[in-house]
Amino acid sequence: MSFLELKNLSYSIGKVNILSNINFSIDESCFYSILGPSGAGKTTILRIITGALSADEGQVVLDNEVINCLPMEKRQIAMVHQSKHLFPHLTVIENIQFGMKMKKFGKDKIIGKTEEIVEFFNMKAHLHKYAHQLSGGQQQLVALMRALASEPKVLLLDEPFTGLDNNLRLYIRDYILRLHRQFKITTVMITHDKEDAFFMSDKIAFLFNGRVVLCSEPAVLVNGTNIEEVDSFLGKITSLGDGSIVFSDKILRINNYNE
Numbered sequence: 001m002s003f004l005e006l007k008n009l010s011y012s013i014g015k016v017n018i019l020s021n022i023n024f025s026i027d028e029s030c031f032y033s034i035l036g037p038s039g040a041g042k043t044t045i046l047r048i049i050t051g052a053l054s055a056d057e058g059q060v061v062l063d064n065e066v067i068n069c070l071p072m073e074k075r076q077i078a079m080v081h082q083s084k085h086l087f088p089h090l091t092v093i094e095n096i097q098f099g100m101k102m103k104k105f106g107k108d109k110i111i112g113k114t115e116e117i118v119e120f121f122n123m124k125a126h127l128h129k130y131a132h133q134l135s136g137g138q139q140q141l142v143a144l145m146r147a148l149a150s151e152p153k154v155l156l157l158d159e160p161f162t163g164l165d166n167n168l169r170l171y172i173r174d175y176i177l178r179l180h181r182q183f184k185i186t187t188v189m190i191t192h193d194k195e196d197a198f199f200m201s202d203k204i205a206f207l208f209n210g211r212v213v214l215c216s217e218p219a220v221l222v223n224g225t226n227i228e229e230v231d232s233f234l235g236k237i238t239s240l241g242d243g244s245i246v247f248s249d250k251i252l253r254i255n256n257y258n259e
């Protein structure tokens, strides 16, 4: 059943249309990616979902409730931003607990939730450090921990691998998939990396010039789409027929491939 729905969303800045008539619906516990080139409007969509921006038209529906008019803090949506955005004057543990305190969680709950998350991320040794004392990858983990701590209904990830080297990217990617499996949180990830989208997602929406041109399961995309801009964005994909595909000489497993 659809859990998060965007209905006919449009957004312009001055006379420029940034998003036009965006529709999509996301099932509960689904991992959803929005894939598209730079400037397509991906971050703008997430900012409308969080309430940082208001759409000119259309609705955001979460768990059967239209949330357009709800202020950000009441939306139960957490976002990890393209740049990590940790609070520089707070330590790791203070960053993690910030959202819970804002939401007025009880003291025991804050302590329990912090323990659970710190253990999952194996970050006990770093709790009293500030952002500038952490590596880029650790900062990214803290940003994820902080987002999860406030128990959002939806987790939004804006290019979660920006600025990470390849090893770290694979490491954080694994973390994100594991936490999605463990906490079963409905997740929307923005990426311009087709490899990450195929590997991680239950569904991929393609966004070009502020329009969703296709929304599909990764396994269905391997045979081409007949949509020229999508096919040329994806480039040559060879299916090995066992749930693996070859993308520019790399063999990759497709998420949730069914034999």
Ligand SMILES: Nc1ncnc2c1ncn2[C@@H]1O[C@H](COP(=O)(O)OP(=O)(O)OP(=O)(O)O)[C@@H](O)[C@H]1O
Binding pocket: 013, 018, 036, 037, 038, 039, 040, 041, 042, 043, 044, 045, 082, 192
């Ligand atoms: N404050 C602003 N004023 C004018 N134009 C803006 C503003 N913010 C965003 N835009 C424009 O809106 C469009 C969509 O921006 P958005 O940040 O959503 O793109 P994106 O798909 O996230 O790109 P990227 O992959 O580079 O992060 C871009 O063309 C951008 O130039």
Ligand SMILES: [Mg+2]
Binding pocket: 042, 043, 044, 082, 158
């Ligand atoms: Mg962006």
